[in-house]
Amino acid sequence: MSEGADHLAEVRRRIAEAAKAAGRQPADVTLVAVSKTHGPERVRELLEAGHRVFGENRVQEAQDKFPALKADYPDLELHLIGPLQTNKARDAVALFDVIESVDRERLAGVLAREMERAGRRPPCFIQVNTGEEEQKAGILPAELDGFVASCRDVHKLPVVGLMCIPPVDEEPALHFALLRKMAERNGLAKVSMGMSADYETAVRLGATHVRVGSALFGARH
Numbered sequence: 001m002s003e004g005a006d007h008l009a010e011v012r013r014r015i016a017e018a019a020k021a022a023g024r025q026p027a028d029v030t031l032v033a034v035s036k037t038h039g040p041e042r043v044r045e046l047l048e049a050g051h052r053v054f055g056e057n058r059v060q061e062a063q064d065k066f067p068a069l070k071a072d073y074p075d076l077e078l079h080l081i082g083p084l085q086t087n088k089a090r091d092a093v094a095l096f097d098v099i100e101s102v103d104r105e106r107l108a109g110v111l112a113r114e115m116e117r118a119g120r121r122p123p124c125f126i127q128v129n130t131g132e133e134e135q136k137a138g139i140l141p142a143e144l145d146g147f148v149a150s151c152r153d154v155h156k157l158p159v160v161g162l163m164c165i166p167p168v169d170e171e172p173a174l175h176f177a178l179l180r181k182m183a184e185r186n187g188l189a190k191v192s193m194g195m196s197a198d199y200e201t202a203v204r205l206g207a208t209h210v211r212v213g214s215a216l217f218g219a220r221h
């Protein structure tokens with residue numbers, strides 16, 4: 001077994017345990033393997049081990065890495081998890097299967113237009129800045145309900161859930177619980193939360209997607 005396959009088995013085992021402890025089905029949690037900064041050969045290790053869902057935070061890096069991988073594995077599902085500039089929206093709609101970082105009105109409008117143009121509608125998550133951090137992307141909690149309504153009713157975006165990245169120096173559980181509550185309030189079934197350090201906590205608090213990088217691939221270069 002490759003080292004990647006080894007780590008994958010361990011992370012999957014922990015997700016399953018956390019799910020069961022919370023009375024959830026392990027299959028209801030999707031592991032998004034975050035491969036940013038790692039080469040395609042590392043992604044292939046996980047593909048060969050049967051994994052299919054990956055996350056990248058930059059459009060350009062994903063464009064360099066994933067078209068060839070997708071050609072070999074047509075059922076590969078690629079998530080955009082990083083901030084999206086409007087001038088990259090067209091490329092993002094063409095390449096990604098899920099966009100997790102919709103966070104502002106103008107981007108929602110541009111994405112809607114590009115989806116219409118491309119005839120391709122990748123499901124979207126709205127990123128929420130639950131810690132209200134100035135430097136961090138995401139819509140503020142107080143603006144969320146209005147933004148969800150606008151994405152759905154004005155832009156007709158395929159919004160399926162919410163995503164957050166808690167502040168590094170705070171208890172993530174509070175942010176996860178808040179995100180889940182905001183999703184429920186808005187009738188959204190999916191919540192993307194939890195990274196290498198806290199994905200088990202996120203699963204216990206209802207994550208349907210966890211985004212795990214270093215626990216699978218090791219430290220980033």
Ligand SMILES: *Cc1c(COP(=O)(O)O)cnc(C)c1O
Nearest residue numbers: 034057081195196211212213214
């Ligand atoms: C890099 C990244 C991750 C993965 O972080 P790890 O701590 O390595 O698991 C998850 N989500 C986002 C948005 C990221 O940019």
